[in-house]
Amino acid sequence: MLDYALLEALAAVVREGSFERAARTLHVTASAVSQRVRLLEERLGQVLVVRGQPCSATAAGRLLCRHAEQVALLEGALRAELPALQSDAGWATLPVAVNADSLATWFVGAAAAFAQAEPRVLLDLGVDDQDHTAERLHAGEVLAAVSADEQPAPGCRRVPLGRLRYVATASPAYVARHFADGVDAATLARAPALVFDRKDRLQQRWAQRAAGQAVEMPRHWLPSSQGFVDATLAGLGWGMNPEPLVRALLAAGTLVELVPGSALDVPLAWQHTRIALPALQRLTDCVVEAARGTLEP
Numbered sequence: 001m002l003d004y005a006l007l008e009a010l011a012a013v014v015r016e017g018s019f020e021r022a023a024r025t026l027h028v029t030a031s032a033v034s035q036r037v038r039l040l041e042e043r044l045g046q047v048l049v050v051r052g053q054p055c056s057a058t059a060a061g062r063l064l065c066r067h068a069e070q071v072a073l074l075e076g077a078l079r080a081e082l083p084a085l086q087s088d089a090g091w092a093t094l095p096v097a098v099n100a101d102s103l104a105t106w107f108v109g110a111a112a113a114f115a116q117a118e119p120r121v122l123l124d125l126g127v128d129d130q131d132h133t134a135e136r137l138h139a140g141e142v143l144a145a146v147s148a149d150e151q152p153a154p155g156c157r158r159v160p161l162g163r164l165r166y167v168a169t170a171s172p173a174y175v176a177r178h179f180a181d182g183v184d185a186a187t188l189a190r191a192p193a194l195v196f197d198r199k200d201r202l203q204q205r206w207a208q209r210a211a212g213q214a215v216e217m218p219r220h221w222l223p224s225s226q227g228f229v230d231a232t233l234a235g236l237g238w239g240m241n242p243e244p245l246v247r248a249l250l251a252a253g254t255l256v257e258l259v260p261g262s263a264l265d266v267p268l269a270w271q272h273t274r275i276a277l278p279a280l281q282r283l284t285d286c287v288v289e290a291a292r293g294t295l296e297p
Helices: 004-016 019-026 030-044 059-081 083-088 100-117 133-138 172-178 202-211 225-234 243-252 278-292
Strands: 092-098 121-127 144-147 156-170 193-195 219-221 239-242 264-273
Touching: 004 019, 004 030, 004 059, 004 092, 019 030, 059 092, 059 278, 092 100, 092 133, 092 278, 100 121, 100 156, 100 225, 100 239, 100 243, 100 278, 133 144, 133 264, 144 278, 156 172, 156 202, 156 243, 156 278, 193 202, 193 225, 193 239, 202 239, 202 264, 225 239, 225 243, 239 243, 264 278
Parallel strands: 092 121, 092 144, 193 219
Antiparallel strands: 144 264, 156 239, 156 264
């Protein structure tokens, strides 16, 4: 039989990243949190937390943290049905993985709508590339994710959301400097591109399609959606910007498309565990509604 006070301590340490911060959220001492986690490890005969800065969960620890979060969400739903339990109400946390561009364009609206509907549930949003968020579902780190994967993760349901449109953009001065002779493999190989991080393949995909062949480009690394837009405006490089973020700039002519009409659409889906959690279903409804207002069908 699992001791949920011990599980709560484990989940808090992993969520907060340290025993001290976990102690503050649980209103106990750091020593008490350490003792609870150590006792749980002794009972199970394996390490559950990698002590470090920050602390992280082992594979077994992640499974237990996911279970603890699910229990907290189920208890929250029970309190909604039994008002007498409200005096014992605490906070539940729902871990979610989302790509940075969705967070910058439409996901915050979904999160805000969910927070109004579920005031006792907190969101723990982890940012990752849309091609990799489903890996966090598979690892048990999150209960739901915005993902570009075409197949649902094991034990998960996949809900199509629509397509996030990206346009290859640059400032007019940058285009005049680097693409006066047009956009082809030779000019792309000399023009610095903006790339979000080592997982970001959008610029390379677009360049290969535009040039008809693979292109090795010089790169500036810039892990920020708004920073991408600002750097494009400043002439640091060209990049694939989400169309909703640059629509007004394109209309004003402060940014231009490298090749007009060459947008790249990335289909997105919402994947979530099949476990029946009312709060998770409510978040799903909010996500679908918010995506409908921004993404291409």
